[in-house]
Amino acid sequence: xxxxxxxxxxxxxxxxxxxxxxxxxxxxxxxxxxxxxxxxxxxxxxxxxxxxxxxxxxxxxxxxxxxxxxxxxxxxxxxxxxxxxxxxxxxxxxxxxxxxxxxxxxxxxxxxxxxxxxxxxxxxxxxxxxxxxxxxxxxxxxxxxxxxxxxxxxxxxxxxxxxxxxxxxxxxxxxxxxxxxxxxxxxxxxxxxxxxxxxxxxxxxxxxxxxxxxxxxxxxxxxxxxxxxxxxxxxxxxxxxxxxx
Amino acid sequence: xxxxxxxxxxxxxxxxxxxxxxxxxxxxxxxxxxxxxxxxxxxxxxxxxxxxxxxxxxxxxxxxxxxxxxxxxxxxxxxxxxxxxxxxxxxxxxxxxxxxxxxxxxxxxxxxxxxxxxxxxxxxxxxxxxxxxxxxxxxxxxxxxxxxxxxxxxxxxxxxxxxxxxxxxxxxxxxxxxxxxxxxxxxxxxxxxxxxxxxxxxxxxxxxxxxxxxxxxxxxxxxxxxxxxxxxxxxxxxxxxxxxx
Numbered sequence: 001x002x003x004x005x006x007x008x009x010x011x012x013x014x015x016x017x018x019x020x021x022x023x024x025x026x027x028x029x030x031x032x033x034x035x036x037x038x039x040x041x042x043x044x045x046x047x048x049x050x051x052x053x054x055x056x057x058x059x060x061x062x063x064x065x066x067x068x069x070x071x072x073x074x075x076x077x078x079x080x081x082x083x084x085x086x087x088x089x090x091x092x093x094x095x096x097x098x099x100x101x102x103x104x105x106x107x108x109x110x111x112x113x114x115x116x117x118x119x120x121x122x123x124x125x126x127x128x129x130x131x132x133x134x135x136x137x138x139x140x141x142x143x144x145x146x147x148x149x150x151x152x153x154x155x156x157x158x159x160x161x162x163x164x165x166x167x168x169x170x171x172x173x174x175x176x177x178x179x180x181x182x183x184x185x186x187x188x189x190x191x192x193x194x195x196x197x198x199x200x201x202x203x204x205x206x207x208x209x210x211x212x213x214x215x216x217x218x219x220x221x222x223x224x225x226x227x228x229x230x231x232x233x234x235x236x237x238x239x240x241x242x243x244x245x
Numbered sequence: 246x247x248x249x250x251x252x253x254x255x256x257x258x259x260x261x262x263x264x265x266x267x268x269x270x271x272x273x274x275x276x277x278x279x280x281x282x283x284x285x286x287x288x289x290x291x292x293x294x295x296x297x298x299x300x301x302x303x304x305x306x307x308x309x310x311x312x313x314x315x316x317x318x319x320x321x322x323x324x325x326x327x328x329x330x331x332x333x334x335x336x337x338x339x340x341x342x343x344x345x346x347x348x349x350x351x352x353x354x355x356x357x358x359x360x361x362x363x364x365x366x367x368x369x370x371x372x373x374x375x376x377x378x379x380x381x382x383x384x385x386x387x388x389x390x391x392x393x394x395x396x397x398x399x400x401x402x403x404x405x406x407x408x409x410x411x412x413x414x415x416x417x418x419x420x421x422x423x424x425x426x427x428x429x430x431x432x433x434x435x436x437x438x439x440x441x442x443x444x445x446x447x448x449x450x451x452x453x454x455x456x457x458x459x460x461x462x463x464x465x466x467x468x469x470x471x472x473x474x475x476x477x478x479x480x481x482x483x484x485x486x487x488x489x490x
């Protein structure tokens with residue numbers, strides 16, 4: 001299934017006992033429709049406040065259920081800040097997390113002296129001007145297969161901090177500054193730390209040549225959105241031994 | 246001043262004793278900064294739930310106040326769902342409501358089987374397909390200077406129900422259907438009733454040729470947004486005897 005959610009009122013993807021999580025709300029919806037416990041596994045474990053337009057998740061459910069009917073029933077019980085966009089049968093062996101070949105995250109910045117109103121929950125407000133040229137110079141340094149150790153927040157166990165950052169682009173559109181990041185995987189807080197670093201450079205606090213020398217701050221969650229998860233061919237859908245996001 | 250607000254948690258423009266209104270919140274902000282009562286007059290008295298990106302309002306304040314400083318101070322005390330975009334001195338005799346030459350309202354429809362998530366508070370969800378050709382045929386019948394009596398909800402006193410509808414266009418963009426309406430003025434509920442009628446036609450419940458014969462339903466407020474108010478030259482800014490929106 002592909003999912004969209006407004007992360008504002010979720011504590012994050014992962015089920016927690018005393019907090020409202022995307023996984024928990026989804027599993028509760030499945031339980032209420034199917035009358036039994038269903039485990040939902042997501043491609044990316046988004047943090048609290050992070051949004052998604054194209055999160056992918058899988059669940060094991062009894063075969064031959066009529067999917068269009070189940071889709072409508074689930075969306076009817078899901079809250080207004082979470083919706084299932086598409087629901088299809090996955091190929092055998094499909095795993096939403098281990099099978100993901102690449103992820104695309106977008107960070108939205110409202111770069112204008114006057115704060116945003118309609119978009120206040122899904123854009124970071126930066127009132128001061130940003131040096132886009134310097135930010136792009138810094139961004140280019142990180143594209144490629146590299147060790148992103150400096151962008152990894154502790155708290156999650158990873159086998160390797162090497163990732164392949166395929167794209168890191170900045171685009172201005174009126175007051176908007178849109179940062180698109182595509183990689184084969186993101187370490188914990190990696191997307192938000194890359195934005196945090198770019199903002200330090202954009203504000204002139206760090207020069208592009210010193211990019212590699214600082215520990216980047218973590219940009220706020222509410223500007224970040226998981227746009228899409230891509231899967232390869234059937235072989236790529238097999239479970240691999242990659243254990244991280 | 247030009248204003249943007251998210252109408253979701255406002256009971257409407259107009260000050261009310263026991264409800265949260267845009268006018269009331271603005272006047273309270275002026276009072277807290279200037280230490281005295283200020284009356285704020287808006288170009289359009291938007292209903293509860295209706296949004297604005299370009300509402301215009303005026304207020305009489307002591308001359309020689311430093312406007313940029315006042316602007317920042319007001320925005321600092323205003324709540325997150327209301328912001329002053331620009332604040333300038335108006336020409337003598339300017340009146341936000343009586344001087345308005347034309348208004349542009351936009352209505353957003355999310356026309357897709359799956360409901361919207363991020364845009365749920367500022368788009369009407371219409372899951373069934375809409376006949377855009379029929380809607381456009383109907384729309385063309387209303388452009389021009391006409392009596393819009395059928396689109397006027399009682400409850401407000403008007404001298405005349407004749408208005409000049411300059412533009413009524415429908416544009417599809419993916420799941421979005423955007424309806425733009427420009428007129429020299431709008432009667433109470435006129436914009437929402439025009440959309441209500443177009444939706445009846447789009448759903449095939451009313452044929453375009455019967456457009457004139459029905460009393461149109463009022464489309465929900467949360468899809469509507471006041472985009473811009475236009476003023477003419479200085480003469481047009483003088484107070485006129487038009488007493489309606």
